[in-house]
Amino acid sequence: MLSYETIEPLSRSFYLLRPQTVATALLGKVLIRILDDIVLAGRIVEVEAYLGLEDAASHAFRGKTPRNEVLFGPPGYAYVYFIYGMYSCLNFSCEPEGHAGGVLIRALEPLAGLGKMKQLRGTDDVELLTSGPGRLCDALGITRSLINGVDVTNITSPLRVVDDGFDVGEIHIRPRVGIRKAVDLPLRFLLAGNRHVSRR
């Protein structure tokens, strides 16, 4: 039986590419969160790419600010923002330093630590634990103060991503959701038929 927390995380070069490329490559990988010595894990089943300065829907579109500076930094770091007064959302920086691309993690399939996730989310319904960007941050104890700027390529980090050899099946490509600008770009990627994607 494999233990997720012992697997070497994906390297920084994995995140060095265009957001669209990193987004599709992240599908099927496993997100690991170490929280109070508990191992929480979920398979990434839905993501969105944000392109930076040329993408009106990106937080980086209007340039670098204290809030979004992680997006302009080197690849492989967590960008966590607080939204609608109550939710956190998780992204990974990609592209070389100075280029502000990112990937939003939109949904996970829970793999380990489900008891803790249920406690943090306040529900026992497994399909409601991590099937949305705000939901998964609640389930994994991810907030800006705890996780923004964390290096997800380091095995000592409280958040990282690993490859467990999972064979991704068909990938669906859709427009992004929840945005008002650049709404037609096909930059949302999800595993076909997965029960844990958002807005089913």
Add this chain to the structure above:
DNA sequence: AAGCGGATCGTCT
């Protein structure tokens, strides 16, 4: 089944 509005606050105009 689908649509609407409330919650709630950091960030930037």
Add this chain to the structure above:
DNA sequence: GACGATCCGCTTG
């Protein structure tokens, strides 16, 4: 001072 890369519960059909 407005609004947002959301979620949930309530209303209506």
